[in-house]
Amino acid sequence: MKGKYHVMVQNKRLRYEFDIKRNITIIRGDSATGKTTLYAMISLAARMGESSGVDIQCDKKCRTLEGPDWKLVLPTLHDHIIFLDEDDHFLKTTEFAGMVKTSDNYFVIITREDLPNLPYSVEEIYGIHAAGKYHDMKRVFNAFYHLYRVEELSEKISPEEVIVEDSNAGYEFFGHVCRARRISCVSAGGKSRLIDALRGSERENVLVIADGASIGPEMNELFQYMKVHSHVRCYLPESFEWLILRSGLIDGNEVKDILQHPQDFIESQEYFSWERFFTNVLIRYTENTYLQYTKHKLNDTYLHDRSVQMISNAMERVLE
Amino acid sequence: MLKIVFGEIENAIYHPPTYFDNQYEDDWITNPLSIKMIKDIDQSEVVSAHLIQSPVLGPISPREISGGVKTLILMAFDDSGKIFNASSCGDNCAKWIVEIGTGKDLTINLHHVLDFSSAGMFEAYMLNTGKIVRGYEEYLDEAFQIKER
Known part of the structure; x- marks a missing residue:
């Protein structure tokens, strides 16, 4: 997979917007910034589609990957943006790194661990911040920011x-x-x-x-x-x-x-x-x-x- | 005293937020320390043991507070003897870890170097090397010598 993709994930209360342009993107930062909520929204939308009430707009399919079956599921996915959360121990294994290396998917990983097996860029380490509210004052708009300003x-x-x-x-x-x-x-x-x-x-x-x-x-x-x-x-x-x-x-x-x-x-x-x-x-x-x-x-x-x-x-x- | 151990260890809970969801007690939520931590980290108000008012999500249950605060509450109140992975905590939780560690013997597990720079002066026992560190600079210097993550 190559290219830059704009991702918009929203429900009635929250909207996230960001761009993904490399095979590995890392999200970390302070607690309570909405990382787990973003992951949960994508997971729901991938599982239930429109009936989840979560709207995802992106030129590529977005989904989450978790649990003990990851090794079986990952090889079946192509051309996806795959989100992973920190609760999965396999993120730091060489086996996972090996599969990322040859994958035609992009990976967005929510973790504070360094993951030395994955060669990700300083430019693709982000935090999430509330960038404002929409005019109806009901929906909070969340955006990514560079955690390290080069x-x-x-x-x-x-x-x-x-x-x-x-x-x-x-x-x-x-x-x-x-x-x-x-x-x-x-x-x-x-x-x-x-x-x-x-x-x-x-x-x-x-x-x-x-x-x-x-x-x-x-x-x-x-x-x-x-x-x-x-x-x-x-x-x-x-x-x-x-x-x-x-x-x-x-x-x-x-x-x-x-x-x-x-x-x-x-x-x-x-x-x-x-x-x-x-x-x-x-x-x-x-x-x-x-x-x-x-x-x-x-x-x-x-x-x-x-x-x-x-x-x-x-x-x-x-x-x- | 606060004790810090880096790397894989026995008796550790790797993802404390999940453990919290299945083990928390109502009175943990309404304890004054939890109320302060939920206010500080999540900017949310504890209304009762079952209801928290979030400025973003509206009324939520304790299962929807942040993973960092869940981990802090476990560190403060869980008496199972489990060691919780503080890599579930953002840097904004560091001062609370220090505060909890001043009131009791608290051992935390880390899989990354948590930034304690905003925690003020603190003392910690580094279990990997057996050294006591005082303050952020000494902690950092010691953490860099430990290769386990």
Whole structure:
């Protein structure tokens, strides 16, 4: 499944409206914001249809999935938006993650657990808030909001150290840029080790650079770390490959088109998370050119002054 | 004292709201502590043991209060010896967990790092490491050393 879908769920007292555009969306946040109510309304509507009194408007079928039969039911579903609630233990199993990976459905998961087996985006972690009441003052309108505002996380600092999630091409590039600016650059050796790397750092101002497309499971802990260490900031582009594509180094309207609405190009069954898609696009568009890209060893062309400048510009100069 | 244990443990209730629906007592609902928690978290008024007035849903039963408040009420009043999963609670429940833990021995189970930053000064015994933490920063530092979730 690919594309962006607007979902409207309503009854006489409540209306929820939101957009879903990636294979995994997470809903969490404070208690009593209406998460369970949303789930219950979708469950009723999926089970009873119009006679439930719940109206769902969406171009794709919406339904819930729960209970011990999930393994039997999930393979029979295609092209659905599937909602899951936190009471089901299977959400954190590798078996469930494996089935999400190859699924042609989108999943909306209500949970406060990090679910490290699922590579979800920082952009797709939402809370729910009451956005107002309709003119009859009877129906409350609920909307999603981003739990983590990426632009606030990356407010400019002058870093003394940069910690990069990556240990391959991205690390080579950022290491090169940092050396020129006399900034220390270390690789955390994976996103699950970012907190350990931060705790081990002795520098005052630290910038973390990680793939926004899959950093979701680490965000709760990273965000809380930043709460008590105000000198730590995070820069979370979709991925290093996305930055290269965004820099303009690769010519062509097709790339521009992809970057403007990637959800229309990324088939959930093929790509567990968006950074894998952007890597694939970059490899495809640079094949047999002087910019030929491989993830394991960075082509030296990307370290030439012009390339560095263009990619730095795409980063909105967070390293300056 | 508040005791915190991360990860899978025996005798834990993974989804306290379901347990609450099947086990709660009427007098738990009308207890002054529950009335305050329901007002604070759900912005709802307890009318009687069987009726709560919600500003959004209208008149509701105790089974329709939020999962976070259900979990808090269990922590406060259930004496079965069960350990409740506080990952059913939003961060807005943290100060109430601390308050309940100051009045009795309370052990909670966590599957994520609950944000206690709004709970003020508190003391907790971290069962995974055997260390007592004082305040949010010490709690966070200790929680990061525990790999169980």
